[in-house]
Amino acid sequence: MELTGAQILLESLVREGVDVMFGYPGGAVIDIYHHLPQYPLTHILTRHEQGAIHAADGYARAKGKVGVCLVTSGPGATNTVTGIATAYMDSIPVVIFTGQVPTPLIGNDAFQEVDIVGISRPCTKHNYLVKDIKEMAATIKEAFYLARSGRPGPVLVDLPKDILASKTTYHYPETVHMRSYNPTYEPNKKQVRRVVDLIRKAKKPLIYAGGGVIASNAHDDLQWLATTCQIPVTATLMGLGCIPGEDPLFLGMLGMHGTYTANHAVSEADLILAVGARFDDRVTGKVTTFAKKATLVHIDIDPTSIQKNVAVHVPVVSGCREFLSALRSEIEPCLKGDDCLPPHKEWLEQIHEWATTKPLHYESKPGVIKPQAVVESIYKITRGEAIITTEVGQNQMWAAQFYKFKYPRTFISSGGLGTMGYGFPAAIGAQMAFPDKLVIDIAGDGSIQMNIQEMATAVCYGLPVKIVILNNGYLGMVRQWQELFYQENYCSTCLDVAPDFVKLAEAYGATGFQITDPDAVESTLREAFALKSTVIVDVSVDPMENVSPMVPAGKSLTDMILV
Numbered sequence: 001m002e003l004t005g006a007q008i009l010l011e012s013l014v015r016e017g018v019d020v021m022f023g024y025p026g027g028a029v030i031d032i033y034h035h036l037p038q039y040p041l042t043h044i045l046t047r048h049e050q051g052a053i054h055a056a057d058g059y060a061r062a063k064g065k066v067g068v069c070l071v072t073s074g075p076g077a078t079n080t081v082t083g084i085a086t087a088y089m090d091s092i093p094v095v096i097f098t099g100q101v102p103t104p105l106i107g108n109d110a111f112q113e114v115d116i117v118g119i120s121r122p123c124t125k126h127n128y129l130v131k132d133i134k135e136m137a138a139t140i141k142e143a144f145y146l147a148r149s150g151r152p153g154p155v156l157v158d159l160p161k162d163i164l165a166s167k168t169t170y171h172y173p174e175t176v177h178m179r180s181y182n183p184t185y186e187p188n189k190k191q192v193r194r195v196v197d198l199i200r201k202a203k204k205p206l207i208y209a210g211g212g213v214i215a216s217n218a219h220d221d222l223q224w225l226a227t228t229c230q231i232p233v234t235a236t237l238m239g240l241g242c243i244p245g246e247d248p249l250f251l252g253m254l255g256m257h258g259t260y261t262a263n264h265a266v267s268e269a270d271l272i273l274a275v276g277a278r279f280d281d282r283v284t285g286k287v288t289t290f291a292k293k294a295t296l297v298h299i300d301i302d303p304t305s306i307q308k309n310v311a312v313h314v315p316v317v318s319g320c321r322e323f324l325s326a327l328r329s330e331i332e333p334c335l336k337g338d339d340c341l342p343p344h345k346e347w348l349e350q351i352h353e354w355a356t357t358k359p360l361h362y363e364s365k366p367g368v369i370k371p372q373a374v375v376e377s378i379y380k381i382t383r384g385e386a387i388i389t390t391e392v393g394q395n396q397m398w399a400a401q402f403y404k405f406k407y408p409r410t411f412i413s414s415g416g417l418g419t420m421g422y423g424f425p426a427a428i429g430a431q432m433a434f435p436d437k438l439v440i441d442i443a444g445d446g447s448i449q450m451n452i453q454e455m456a457t458a459v460c461y462g463l464p465v466k467i468v469i470l471n472n473g474y475l476g477m478v479r480q481w482q483e484l485f486y487q488e489n490y491c492s493t494c495l496d497v498a499p500d501f502v503k504l505a506e507a508y509g510a511t512g513f514q515i516t517d518p519d520a521v522e523s524t525l526r527e528a529f530a531l532k533s534t535v536i537v538d539v540s541v542d543p544m545e546n547v548s549p550m551v552p553a554g555k556s557l558t559d560m561i562l563v
């Protein structure tokens with residue numbers, strides 16, 4: 001069967017099990033859009049290419065499948081770069097198809113030509129320029145395989161217009177063979193035994209869980225390990241939901257805005273199992289003082305991330321799920337005999353004391369809406385069953401601290417890149433993945449204005465995404481740093497001109513609410529969440545509220561302020 005390049009692409013997407021893609025057309029990709037209606041693929045037309053790539057990323061995070069984004073050449077392609085870098089930093093599987101000028105024009109500064117393969121090289125797991133129609137099908141197969149296997153990530157495929165229009169016989173390969181790429185999933189047995197031995201000897205063990213636990217669906221085994229061996233768990237921003245937020249063994253997030261308990265536990269632990277986490281500077285604080293008393297075990301599918309930021313004692317190259325399940329098989333037989341693992345009673349008592357004397361907290365003020373209280377209200381109303389996306393800044397940290405995530409893939413946030421404008425389009429993607437779930441973007445008034453145009457997308461496709469703006473009139477997180485470290489020099493962080501968000505919602509055909517009275521928070525949120533339409537809830541919160549606790553940049557985890 002002879003097909004054009006455009007048809008090969010669409011046919012291959014169907015074979016990859018793609019049901020939805022997010023995109024924006026243009027001259028270079030018209031051939032694809034021309035054939036699109038003949039395929040069982042839902043295409044979501046966003047209002048900006050950045051919206052399309054974040055939506056594909058949000059879909060991937062919520063669903064655990066590869067997200068797909070299709071854009072045109074030149075400005076269409078460059079508009080996706082922030083989203084590609086966002087997915088890359090958080091190891092999210094997305095495949096991005098970009099149009100390109102016809103092959104004879106490449107390198108000639110043709111209209112809407114950019115070297116997107118060159119531009120995206122440092123922020124993709126891999127990228128391709130298809131120069132021969134005969135390579136098209138195999139390239140697409142490889143792109144999906146690379147995006148989802150090993151350490152997942154974004155893969156870009158650049159498609160010149162003449163290739164999309166030319167024809168060849170279609171054959172989609174069944175398998176992929178790449179000599180230089182063979183991720184190691186299964187752990188070395190000796191290392192597994194060594195880790196069991198370390199757990200057996202430890203008096204103060206701790207699990208430090210990252211996004212890899214969620215990416216590899218290792219949460220059940222992680223919870224089994226924690227519960228069976230009574231090992232407390234702390235998680236990174238990306239790891240939230242790997243164990244229920246209300247589980248007594250969960251200490252909350254660690255790092256810059258981590259809990260007092262988690263940061264002290266890291267500093268006192270004698271054994272740390274870092275599972276699918278990468279020792280980001282927001283987590284470690286001052287690296288030279290990080291976890292000084294612990295034997296560090298680092299389990300990661302990506303060998304290059306081990307020993308990168310912190311020297312570890314036991315490097316384990318393995319999939320998180322495979323490792324934890326091997327650990328489970330090794331530990332289970334011990335539990336039957338008298339060979340039981342020690343219960344670390346004193347360690348758990350110490351942790352309990354930290355948690356009860358220094359919990360996350362905030363001060364209520366009469367007549368003032370505290371942003372933390374809004375997040376608590378959202379948690380109460382949704383009973384932890386919603387998918388929460390966030391923007392970036394204080395809103396993101398309050399969501400991470402005060403919404404007790406019950407399940408993996410329910411907290412969707414830009415961790416590594418910290419991309420303002422991410423949360424709303426990501427919520428659109430998550431809502432496409434789960435049309436019947438309640439999807440809420442917890443936003444700041446600054447961030448939401450970065451991709452507010454996607455209101456049209458949400459309304460157009462009838463997506464009942466809820467946006468709750470914690471409106472403090474500031475670029476709050478930057479204002480907090482100015483207050484604490486720059487002598488209250490609030491230069492360029494006050495957003496004194498803001499749109500009327502209720503009218504803005506209405507202008508897009510959505511529904512808007514405004515909350516200024518603390519007593520109206522819960523009832524208004526309930527009313528908003530019950531609607532089946534796109535909703536903005538603009539909540540006027542305390543403009544000077546800070547995120548606490550805080551480890552100042554470059555300080556040790558125990559040097560927390562605002563505790």
Ligand SMILES: Cc1ncc(C[n+]2csc(CCOP(=O)(O)OP(=O)(O)O)c2C)c(N)n1
Nearest residue numbers: 393394395418420444445446447475476477
């Ligand atoms: C695209 C982008 N530009 C700039 C920043 C730097 N930045 C980090 S947090 C923040 C303030 C965010 O303000 P807002 O969205 O109002 O949220 P708040 O902190 O007030 O909750 C800024 C400007 C960023 N993270 N991303």
